[in-house]
Amino acid sequence: MADDDSSQVQAKARAAVFDVTRLSVGIAVALIALKAFALGASGSMSLMASLADSALDLVGSLAVFFAVRWAAAPPDDTHRFGHGKGEPMAALVQAGLVFASAVFIGWEAVARMLTPTPVTGGWIGVAVMLVAIGLTALLVWRQNRAIAASGSLAVAGDRAHYAADLAANVVVLIGVVSGAFLNAPGLDAAAGLIVMVWLAWGAAGLLRQSADQLLDRAAPLEVQNAVVAAVMSDDRIRGVHRLRTRMAGTAVQAQMHVDLDPDLSLKAAHDIVEAAEARVRAALPGAEVILHADPASVTTATGPWAEPAR
Structure with missing residues (x-):
């Protein structure tokens, strides 16, 4: 819907x-x-x-x-x-x-x-x-x-x-x-x-x-915040990192890693990620978003979400 x-x-x-x-x-x-x-x-x-x-x-x-x-x-x-x-x-x-x-x-x-x-x-x-x-x-x-x-x-x-x-x-x-x-x-x-x-x-x-x-400048900060807010509205997502964004005309294209419970099944993690991507598209019509699931215990020291990938 x-x-x-x-x-x-x-x-x-x-x-x-x-x-x-x-x-x-x-x-x-x-x-x-x-x-x-x-x-x-x-x-x-x-x-x-x-x-x-x-x-x-x-x-x-x-x-x-x-x-x-x-x-x-x-x-x-x-x-x-x-x-x-x-x-x-x-x-x-x-x-x-x-x-x-x-x-x-x-x-x-x-x-x-x-x-x-x-x-x-x-x-x-x-x-x-x-x-x-x-x-x-x-x-x-x-x-x-x-x-x-x-x-x-x-x-x-x-x-x-x-x-x-x-x-x-x-x-x-x-x-x-x-x-x-x-x-x-x-x-x-x-x-x-x-x-x-x-x-x-x-x-x-x-x-x-x-x-x-x-030149793929990052999307405006308010757009980045909207993407992160849509993803983080699910309590099962403990954090995000390695956020990358760019604008293509009117649409935002975003990629990021999300921190999930390491004991989740692959199916459960997939469903959480799919739901988060749908929320971003609903909040920002036309958005293209790709999320990668990481076990939270491995990624706790990755730094703030706005920090670019190294």
Whole structure:
């Protein structure tokens, strides 16, 4: 019954992730069309920067769209641990795209600061940016809900990017207003530089998160504690040690040794271990856990459970 409940939770989480990735692609396409129209009407540097960012948003959103579906595929003969690492791979691609966008935007902003270009069609630019802010805010809200349901790293990376875009769009709006209505095109170029810095900062955080998963960094401490708590809820398990964890997309993969009464039969020890693994899967849907039974008298001096194997 617990495994059935866990499967239902996973199915709902996948549905939420699939829905929000479709929305992300759709909004990226809409924003590209709107910003391209506004750029043609205004010639704003900050709008050009925002358009370039939206174009890369589309590439990143498409990468996430396909990555979360591939990551959700069950293990097969060539991927015995599943496909969960597809999510950090997509996040890594996003980080690279955002860095490339930041470099391009910075280059163009400096050129515009050295050779200011008047901004025209201010009202069109303002209207488009207000629509962009509204659509981006809607997407970030939906992504927050999907992350709460699934914990998806790929969606979290997409959300981080669009959350940065939300603030960047406000900066772009300021740049358009200053260039079109305040006769200060240099401020418009400066707004492009602010967008560049914001994107580079967000990309650095995304790169760190995706690298942690690809390099098998241990799961967060609260996840480790949840795994241990689920295992230790059976009084017949006297202790745990040699805990190893890593994240594969949204799922935790854990291995550990458990201390049992040395006089238990093999069948009894097996049943205790199987029940403990089921509790972990129930507490952390999608978890893959392998427990090894040790006689307690042999392992009393192994040290704290968080200590890595030697």
